[in-house]
Every structure is written in structure tokens, then in C-alpha cells.
Amino acid sequence: MESKECCSICSMQKADGIYLLRIYICSSCEKEMIQTSVDDPKYKFYIEQMNKAHRAMIYS
Numbered sequence: 001m002e003s004k005e006c007c008s009i010c011s012m013q014k015a016d017g018i019y020l021l022r023i024y025i026c027s028s029c030e031k032e033m034i035q036t037s038v039d040d041p042k043y044k045f046y047i048e049q050m051n052k053a054h055r056a057m058i059y060s
């Protein structure tokens with residue numbers, strides 16, 4: 001039996017992900033996050049998505 005988690009960044013169901021601060025992130029998003037520089041607006045988006053996921057987790 002295979003269970004797929006939903007990625008907090010791209011909202012896709014991926015089996016190959018990791019838990020970062022208890023938030024599930026698929027391997028492709030993780031890779032992109034690592035390669036994105038802090039000055040990149042995309043980096044801010046990732047942080048926002050993670051904060052959102054974290055808040056949702058707390059209040060659910």
C-alpha cells in the first residue's frame with residue numbers, strides 16, 4: 001500500500017518528499033528551495049507557503 005502526502009508548496013501529491021519542520025515538501029520543491037537565493041522573490045513565496053502550512057497545522 002502506498003500513501004502519498006500532499007506537498008505544502010506545490011499542493012501536489014508526491015510520494016518522494018521529506019518533512020521539513022513537520023511540513024511535507026516534495027523532493028522537487030525541496031531541490032528548488034535549496035537552489036533559490038534569498039534575494040529571489042520565489043524564496044519569499046516558499047517561506048510564505050511554509051508559514052501558511054505551519055499555521056494550518058496549528059489551528060486544525
Ligand SMILES: [Zn+2]
Pocket residue numbers: 007008009010011012025026027028029030
Ligand atoms: Zn512540491
